[in-house]
Amino acid sequence: MTSRSVEEHSAEVQRLLAPLLAPTVEDVAVTEALGRVLGADVRSPLDLPLFRNSQMDGFAVAASSLAAVPVTLPVTGTIAAGPAEPAPLAPGSAVRIMTGAVIPAGADAIVPVEDTDATEDSVTIRVPRRAGEYVREAGTDVRTGDLLLAAGTALGARHLSLFAAVGLATVPVLRRPRAAVIATGAELVRAGEPLRPGQIYESNSVALAASLTANGADVVFVDRSDDDLAVFGEILRRATASADLVITSGGVSMGDFEVVREVLTPLGGWFGHTTMQPGGPQGLAEIDGVPVLNFPGNPVSTMVSFEVFVRPLLRRSAGLPAVPREDLVLAEPITSIPGRRQFLRGRRVDGGVALESGPGSHLVGALARADVLIDIPENVTTMKAGDNVRVWPL
Ligand SMILES: Nc1nc2c(c(=O)[nH]1)N[C@H]1C(S)=C(S)[C@@H](COP(=O)(O)OP(=O)(O)OC[C@H]3O[C@@H](n4cnc5c(N)ncnc54)[C@H](O)[C@@H]3O)O[C@H]1N2
Numbered sequence: 571m572t573s574r575s576v577e578e579h580s581a582e583v584q585r586l587l588a589p590l591l592a593p594t595v596e597d598v599a600v601t602e603a604l605g606r607v608l609g610a611d612v613r614s615p616l617d618l619p620l621f622r623n624s625q626m627d628g629f630a631v632a633a634s635s636l637a638a639v640p641v642t643l644p645v646t647g648t649i650a651a652g653p654a655e656p657a658p659l660a661p662g663s664a665v666r667i668m669t670g671a672v673i674p675a676g677a678d679a680i681v682p683v684e685d686t687d688a689t690e691d692s693v694t695i696r697v698p699r700r701a702g703e704y705v706r707e708a709g710t711d712v713r714t715g716d717l718l719l720a721a722g723t724a725l726g727a728r729h730l731s732l733f734a735a736v737g738l739a740t741v742p743v744l745r746r747p748r749a750a751v752i753a754t755g756a757e758l759v760r761a762g763e764p765l766r767p768g769q770i771y772e773s774n775s776v777a778l779a780a781s782l783t784a785n786g787a788d789v790v791f792v793d794r795s796d797d798d799l800a801v802f803g804e805i806l807r808r809a810t811a812s813a814d815l816v817i818t819s820g821g822v823s824m825g826d827f828e829v830v831r832e833v834l835t836p837l838g839g840w841f842g843h844t845t846m847q848p849g850g851p852q853g854l855a856e857i858d859g860v861p862v863l864n865f866p867g868n869p870v871s872t873m874v875s876f877e878v879f880v881r882p883l884l885r886r887s888a889g890l891p892a893v894p895r896e897d898l899v900l901a902e903p904i905t906s907i908p909g910r911r912q913f914l915r916g917r918r919v920d921g922g923v924a925l926e927s928g929p930g931s932h933l934v935g936a937l938a939r940a941d942v943l944i945d946i947p948e949n950v951t952t953m954k955a956g957d958n959v960r961v962w963p964l
């Protein structure tokens with residue numbers, strides 16, 4: 571069986587995924603754009619505020635009418651927020667106005683209602699006002715043609731608010747790869763279903779679908795196959811028909827029922843060993859032009875395979891920030907197997923990192939308690955407490 575280093579297998583995965591990961595831009599409805607990454611600069615099609623409007627419920631006046639206060643002005647009408655083209659304000663008068671309503675020509679200040687004494691048809695104002703007070707001028711926030719948001723922005727609620735405010739119904743975002751996940755194994759049962767002896771609850775498809783979604787992919791297909799070659803072949807056919815990337819778990823090592831390896835090897839798939847642990851046995855193939863990555867079935871192996879081979883690539887193509895590697899101080903000594911690039915589960919402790927139980931790749935409880943992977947190079951077999959180690963945040 572061929573053997574590859576982590577770097578060699580990473581390079582193969584990158585080569586296989588390269589066409590898929592080239593950034594492509596698509597338009598989506600603003601209402602669907604939360605969490606997406608802007609694929610192009612977006613400029614404003616109009617001014618904000620859109621027109622000169624009142625910041626207060628009160629009276630629109632000409633500031634010059636208030637030169638000598640107190641003054642009582644006739645009130646000529648009411649302007650509400652809403653469709654309106656108000657007539658110009660007659661000199662020496664006031665008009666009742668609501669927040670957001672169009673300010674009539676001739677008025678240049680708003681007097682809030684609580685600063686007035688008004689009757690139906692007159693208003694007494696005691697304090698003088700400067701021109702411009704409580705007036706929201708057109709274009710003072712955003713001007714037509716301004717850059718609203720730059721390509722690469724991860725869209726949050728406030729960004730969608732701005733797009734909606736300038737009347738954009740759709741925005742250009744980076745396309746998310748459509749991903750399919752297939753878990754294999756005759757022992758697997760979905761959560762909620764009854765367990766028979768020898769069966770276990772299936773967790774890899776849940777883990778992979780969540781990992782894909784969290785890192786910028788759109789999971790369009792999730793299924794589970796037993797160890798029947800025809801059943802797996804049919805599920806794989808449906809997966810490649812609907813997705814740009816397929817990830818399988820299980821069925822890649824040396825047993826008698828390695829469904830993934832048996833179906834994909836005759837179709838040109840590569841199966842072999844990487845010097846990584848967990849995640850040693852790996853496979854990859856291209857079926858009908860769709861990349862298919864085959865991760866080992868042990869739950870920790872599957873998740874570490876995703877973290878090492880897929881997550882960095884996916885985040886880069888999705889325009890998401892890279893997860894930074896960090897150097898932390900080991901809180902305890904560790905040993906490692908010669909020739910193995912180990913990714914041990916670790917937990918941040920005061921000023922450093924401690925091991926989160928042993929290296930077994932079935933230890934899902936320990937994985938959930940961990941918050942980093944501790945990356946031990948192939949040529950390192952022992953490390954002391956106090957040594958610096960490279961960690962990959964989970
Ligand atoms: N003779 C050898 N045996 C094994 C080797 C080897 O080199 N020689 N490698 C071991 C390593 S390392 C790994 S990792 C596994 C990988 O095996 P497979 O990819 O064929 O995975 P399975 O045998 O199907 O499952 C392994 C293990 O994980 C459990 N599993 C599988 N799928 C799921 C799932 N979706 N949810 C939860 N748990 C799952 C499964 O029940 C097994 O316990 O092979 C070793 N053996």
Ligand code: MOO
Nearest residue numbers: 848849850871931
């Ligand atoms: O490589 Mo396996 O993934 O150690 O458990």
